[in-house]
Amino acid sequence: MFFASDNSGPALPEVLTALSAANEGYAMGYGADAEMAEVTAKLREIFEAPEAAVYLVATGTTANALALATLSNPWETIFCSHVAHIHEDECNAPEFYTGGAKLTMASAKGEDKMTPDSLRTAIAGEGNRGVHGPQRGPVSITQVTERGTVYTLAELTALCDVAKSFDCPVHLDGARFANAMVALGCSPAEMTWKAGVDAVSFGGTKNGCMGVEAVIFFDPKHAREFELRRKRGGHLFSKHRYLSAQMLGYLKDDAWITAATKANASAAHLAGGLRQIDGVEFMHPPQANMIFASLPRATHKRLFAAGASYHLWGAELDGADDTELLPARLVCDWSIEQDQIHKFLDLAAG
Structure with a gap:
């Protein structure tokens, strides 16, 4: 009954097989491995983007921070939602790697999504004070959102249209890219550059890889700068083939x-x-693949006592009122089996 996070489950067998195959013999380092050439070709095919610049890093924070650093200047601000991963969970990494660009919230407080109106208001509110205030920088959209919801293609396109009207580039934080794409029943291209996205962090770790994310720029003009930022930031792997192999197994x-x-x-x-x-x-x-639900404290106590693993969300298990509803986050990864779900539900039902 492990529903703590989709980064807690095992790696896909296809990923482990690909790693084992890549471990044979010798390979050039720093991304010059033959596997990386295959990854680049495959991702260009998947995204219908033959000129796209493709790079691999080991973590989602690195992917987001370096991509945004490439799309922005230190004197700019990045527009995102209140619950964006880059705002809530990356320890100011975007600010660090951009050299000081700030984050501007572009969603209503408590809302899981930005809207065209909220984004337009946020962008229009910056860049108006000459040298005294932050300049308008990129927009970053989290898909799946940090509350388990998904932007529709129409919503993505509308946000990108607003960003483009201010000449702001758009980054898509796709840590759960595959889950969103499956939920929408669309193609990778439709959820990115066809909607107006300039760069995407294409997640692998939360969906069955050991630790690899792709950063894809649909305009290759960003390639050289990203390469330099990745190296300067200490995220260019020497034995790069082990990143490439994971992504190859993931895509195969x-x-x-x-x-x-x-x-x-x-x-x-x-x-x-x-x-x-x-x-x-x-x-x-x-x-x-993510659920936010409130259950009575007594139910949580029963589930935790039976060995269930998940996160209470801003609540404490200790308390006298067993009827009080406590919010929780439950996440399913690819390896969750039906018997685990059934056991959890039986316990929750009492």
Whole structure:
């Protein structure tokens, strides 16, 4: 009953097989390995972007921070939602790697998404004070959002249109890119450059890799700067083939799509069961592989005592009122089995 996070599960067998194969013999370092050439060709094909610049790093924070540093200047501000991963969970890495660019919140407080109106208001509110204030920089969109919801293609396009009207580039934080794409039933191209996205952090770690993310720039003019920033930031791997091999195994035979499809289906099954239990309230509509729901304190105590693993969200288990609803986050990865879900639901139902 492990629903703590999709970065807690095992690696896909396809990834481990690819790593084992890449471990044979010798290979050039620093991205000059033959596997990286295959990764580049494959991702260009998947994204229908034959000129795209493709790079690999080991973590999502690195992918986001270096991509945004490449798209912005230190005197600019990056527009994002209040619950964006770059705002809540990256320890000011974007500010650090950009050399001081700030973050400007472009969503209503408490909302999981930016809207065209909220983004337009935020962008229009900056860049008006000459040299005294931050200049307008990139827009960063988190897809899947940090509350488990998904921007539709129409919503993405509308946000990109607003950004472009101010000449702001757009970055997509796709740590759960595959889960969002499966939920929307669209192509990678439709969820990125066809909607107006300039760069994407294409996640692998949360969907079955050991630790690899791709950074893709649809305009190759950014390639050289990103290469220099990656090296200067200490994120160019010497034995790069082990990043490349993970991504190759992940992409082979659509393993990444299969994994995301299973994770989303498991979350839908879990959410469907929770809806049948009295006292359960959903904080956000579960649209991919992440659920935010409130359960009575007594239910949480029962689940934790039986070995369930998940996160309470801004709440403490200790307390006298066992009927009080405590919010929780539950995440399904590709490896979750139906018997784990059924056991969890049986315990939750009491």
